Amino acid sequence: MISDGTGWTAEHSVNTALGQFEYCLVDLWDSRQIDDVDRLMEIVKQAAKEGALVIYTLADPSMAESVRKACEIWGIPSTDILGPITEAISSHIGVSPSGIPRGAAGGNVPLSEEYFQRIEAVEFTIKQDDGNLPKNLRKADIVLVGVSRTGKTPLSIYLAQKGYKVANVPIVNGVDLPRTLFEVDPEKVFALTINQHVLQAIRRARAKTLGFSDESRSNYAEMDHVREELEYAGKVFAQNPAWPVIEVTERAIEETAAVVLRLYHDRKNRCLMPRISKRY
């Protein structure tokens, strides 16, 4: 993977594409912020030696052309990731691309509105983590509810990076939920659930990491306790039918986040398709 920028586009696209090839062991090489032709040729030469496939994203058209030609000459397969999309956009809107590599975030640099929004969301979400400040639930854009180890924290952080203020509320068997949770707009509350066997395995791993050994916490990963807690959560969810219940068992954090955001925007817009206007 050769990139003139952060390399996240190449990494992200290649990882997603590789998701379609199970049980394959793949060696990835990753060269980012490549901005001179000599370095570029060095990498292509190395790829030829190793019999590698070259996947590149280079904004400068002469750099992209250099790598394409070099790969052709040395007989290496190569694929341009962003070239086709950039060309399609260019001919659609009738504007030439700048040819200058940019970060993945568009205008998301210090002082931009997006930058402030994102930082505020991340800081809010960190402070709110695990429902420490129930009175602040009203200020959250999204509230996640679920038992311990359903992935509330990593999910909330992922959503915060997208600019949403997220609050977590843990469900613990026998502990009353904060009153505020039932006072906020139920349309922003999302319930997380998970298969009990998977949850038990996650909790066992967790207990091991934390070195739990004392009696008071020892039932944390016990199957009876796990089942009871999930049943209690299920009852709470049934009493609040406006909260969508999202199954996280076989989902990566990105996938659960996509489900939450789709529902969030569907509810907010109540229209065929969410429309986002962006100025670049």
Added chain:
Amino acid sequence: MISDGTGWTAEHSVNTALGQFEYCLVDLWDSRQIDDVDRLMEIVKQAAKEGALVIYTLADPSMAESVRKACEIWGIPSTDILGPITEAISSHIGVSPSGIPRGAAGGNVPLSEEYFQRIEAVEFTIKQDDGNLPKNLRKADIVLVGVSRTGKTPLSIYLAQKGYKVANVPIVNGVDLPRTLFEVDPEKVFALTINQHVLQAIRRARAKTLGFSDESRSNYAEMDHVREELEYAGKVFAQNPAWPVIEVTERAIEETAAVVLRLYHDRKNRCLMPRISKRY
């Protein structure tokens, strides 16, 4: 943008490509988790009506073929994002793609090793935020040092999502840095710096958000104070030449993260190119 999965690949690629078209106002429509042909055709029809460009990522070859043909019939420009990469990988490794949409994270689902690593990293980083636990600096993979509002928190969270345990140490003029900072491997410490005018503007916005009005905090955004604090930071950095100093002024968080990780892996590997083996 049409996607059968999370939609992050389309969003990410299109945002990056749009970074090359400055001062353009673009309307984006975003349809994720599309898994039936009827819904697909509805969206393509709507795109035709609006004169839109269709950018899609559909793992199921028959779905991809349907959208390609429909766009051809209705005369809509269209681009397949992942198709070409998937085909290139397939013919290179000699394995057929599964045709099943997957999340962006490869195998990053609950119980996978990556899942645990990432959750641990996010939880560690949240706990460490703003140097609250200097004795834990040793356990961090990466330590970020910089004055207030250089973006340590969002950067550390971004890196944590990639699986790195990150600790922040704030530099405050006149306050001693924790001793532990000088005892840890200097190769994992990264210093952040920023233009003083930009920093002042960020701090002003911050002070406004927090509603600072009392005397005690009022110099936080004053130019003299900002300059002095940056000078103090500069002295600390000069005394620790092993710490790379990274300029964040015109960089998005993703870009700074890419710089940190490139240096981190260069230092760790001391080889031509970092090599990552991944099993899918």
